[in-house]
Amino acid sequence: MMEFSQQVCCSEVKVKVGRGVVKEIESLPGRKCIVHPKSIKPELKADLEVEIEDGESGKDIKNAMRIVDELLEAEFTRGDYLVAIGGGTVLDVAGFSASIFMRGLNLVNVPTTLLGMVDAGIGGKTGVNYGMAKNMLGTFYQPSLILEDISFLDTLPEEEIRKGMAEVIKYGLVLDKELYDFLSLNYSSILRKEQNSLERVIHLSALNKLKVVAEDERETKGIRVVLNFGHTVGHAIEAGSNFQIPHGLAISVGMVCEAKIAEEMGYAEEGVVEDVIWLLQLFNLPISPDQLKGLDKEQAVKSLSKDKKRRGEDILMPFPTRIGSWRGVKIPLETLRGFVVQCLGDGT
Ligand SMILES: NC(=O)c1ccc[n+]([C@@H]2O[C@H](COP(=O)([O-])OP(=O)(O)OC[C@H]3O[C@@H](n4cnc5c(N)ncnc54)[C@H](O)[C@@H]3O)[C@@H](O)[C@H]2O)c1
Structure with missing residues (x-):
């Protein structure tokens, strides 16, 4: 225990x-x-x-x-x-x-x-x-x-385990390099539901999330926003399927897209996108919109303007800088839209 x-x-x-x-x-x-x-x-x-x-x-x-x-x-x-x-x-x-x-x-x-x-x-x-x-x-x-x-x-069911793992992977990518390494070494025992591995994964996830929440409980200090990594594009994907695509799968593709944006805009070190894709694939999570059934890409892009993190014409995005680290960046909605069209459209 x-x-x-x-x-x-x-x-x-x-x-x-x-x-x-x-x-x-x-x-x-x-x-x-x-x-x-x-x-x-x-x-x-x-x-x-x-x-x-x-x-x-x-x-x-x-x-x-x-x-x-x-x-x-x-x-x-x-x-x-x-x-x-x-x-x-x-x-x-x-x-x-x-x-x-x-x-x-x-x-x-x-x-x-x-x-x-x-x-x-x-x-x-x-x-x-x-x-x-x-x-x-x-x-x-x-x-x-x-x-x-x-x-x-x-x-x-294994499907529900994988959906939860998308959020665990998120903590590893933006908050905790040690968790990232643990996941990449122990993915098969986690998917086999081995007790020690599950305990460690849940313990580290809870620690990471609560630490962020303790610093910014009400999302007013620009810190809790880190928990939204992958969620801006992820929510757009959910909305673009009338919420038929499960949240965990949507944020999995969302994390790949947002890491690409971070890398292309020069906020993330080279290689971060590959690291994101590598870990998601180990857990058999989707990395491309083409792996998601029932996605209307136009509807997804349209829904971006309804994102709760939008402030006027800008949106605050938590970008990975390297594995286990992040920074918040305000980007114009129009710029984000352009990147998302590219990401959802090109099949990754
Ligand atoms: N409050 C928050 O911070 C927060 C964060 C993330 C998600 N959410 C919310 O969480 C909800 C999704 O949660 P979820 O994925 O747990 O969905 P869920 O509660 O619908 O559970 C998923 C499925 O698993 C089944 N199930 C539950 N426990 C089981 C068990 N032990 N064995 C077998 N089957 C079991 C349920 O019957 C259901 O069919 C959404 O409504 C989302 O908005 C809230």
């Missing part, structure tokens, strides 16, 4: 990684409400259980309000706990409910997907879908405890 704590603004976030760590829930003080998806039935004692739909439809605001209603009905108070067990979708909606209930109920995240363990469960962003818009409403709200129980990954 590995564990560490990180102070994020006014709260301490404790992380435990290992097999069976979910059992720690039983020793929490106070009453517990467990929120989980239909597909996962936790065998843990709880004062209240709320079951929600799996996947993106579970993130509708009506589910967040249903959780709140059940907490009120069961007379939960602020000293009690909401334990969110599930993939990123469940963590996002349950975290949102915890943050608005009496201005904040103690939150414990128990991610059950690799993406949840390395990304969605860490960092305190919560969100629900409202109307047609994904993540339209949300809060920043830190869990006090994150239990990363590797045993959940036993049943997770």
